[in-house]
Amino acid sequence: GQGVEQPAKLMSVEGTFARVNCTYSTSGFNGLSWYQQREGQAPVFLSYVVLDGLKDSGHFSTFLSRSNGYSYLLLTELQIKDSASYLCAVRTPGTQVVGQLTFGRGTRLQVYA
Amino acid sequence: DMKVTQMPRYLIKRMGENVLLECGQDMSHETMYWYRQDPGLGLQLIYISYDVDSNSEGDIPKGYRVSRKKREHFSLILDSAKTNQTSVYFCASSLYGTGVGNTLYFGEGSRLIVV
Numbered sequence: 001g002q003g004v005e006q007p008a009k010l011m012s013v014e015g016t017f018a019r020v021n022c023t024y025s026t027s028g029f030n031g032l033s034w035y036q037q038r039e040g041q042a043p044v045f046l047s048y049v050v051l052d053g054l055k056d057s058g059h060f061s062t063f064l065s066r067s068n069g070y071s072y073l074l075l076t077e078l079q080i081k082d083s084a085s086y087l088c089a090v091r092t093p094g095t096q097v098v099g100q101l102t103f104g105r106g107t108r109l110q111v112y113a
Numbered sequence: 114d115m116k117v118t119q120m121p122r123y124l125i126k127r128m129g130e131n132v133l134l135e136c137g138q139d140m141s142h143e144t145m146y147w148y149r150q151d152p153g154l155g156l157q158l159i160y161i162s163y164d165v166d167s168n169s170e171g172d173i174p175k176g177y178r179v180s181r182k183k184r185e186h187f188s189l190i191l192d193s194a195k196t197n198q199t200s201v202y203f204c205a206s207s208l209y210g211t212g213v214g215n216t217l218y219f220g221e222g223s224r225l226i227v228v
Contacts, residue, residue: 008153033216042219043156044219048216087156101217103157104155
């Protein structure tokens with residue numbers, strides 16, 4: 001079956017870093033996306049990866065290992081405003097729903113001063 | 114300005130009443146979506162629309178129907194709302210389908226309470 005798993009919570013200190021993990025087990029793989037969702041707000045796109053390795057985008061970096069069904073979102077130089085939920089979504093080559101996205105439950109990151 | 118707009122933002126309905134949630138986008142995106150999000154659960158796809166009058170069921174379509182008569186508008190209808198449909202509903206759009214690298218733009222959500 002389709003499964004995207006993320007830890008529910010993560011805490012880190014301002015100025016340091018946080019790594020948000022995502023593991024997936026899906027029928028096929030056409031890429032993985034990360035979204036940020038602040039409390040009471042809409043999810044906002046952060047990053048998309050489809051090839052193995054680390055994609056450095058400054059404050060946010062994304063790693064993917066397709067053979068292990070694993071990705072992480074790395075936030076560096078954390079700020080209090082980075083406190084939010086981070087959603088992992090895997091795109092599969094769907095049949096009924098073309099290219100369907102399967103979302104994880106999200107990881108709530110709390111950054112402390 | 115790229116924007117997905119949802120109306121209403123907050124709604125309280127009695128069980129058995131009909132509910133209409135409306136969504137508009139100003140980006141001429143072909144594909145639009147309705148998701149629901151519940152505490153501790155991920156976003157669950159209710160329906161996807163590939164263009165006008167071209168709609169497909171998602172993972173949890175039971176109890177819902179949709180309407181897309183114009184590319185920029187996508188409506189979610191609950192005929193005879195149930196208490197387990199209390200949730201936050203998100204509309205989203207993307208330029209093409211959910212193709213490689215395609216980004217979803219989400220609305221701010223519609224919080225529905227069914228009592």
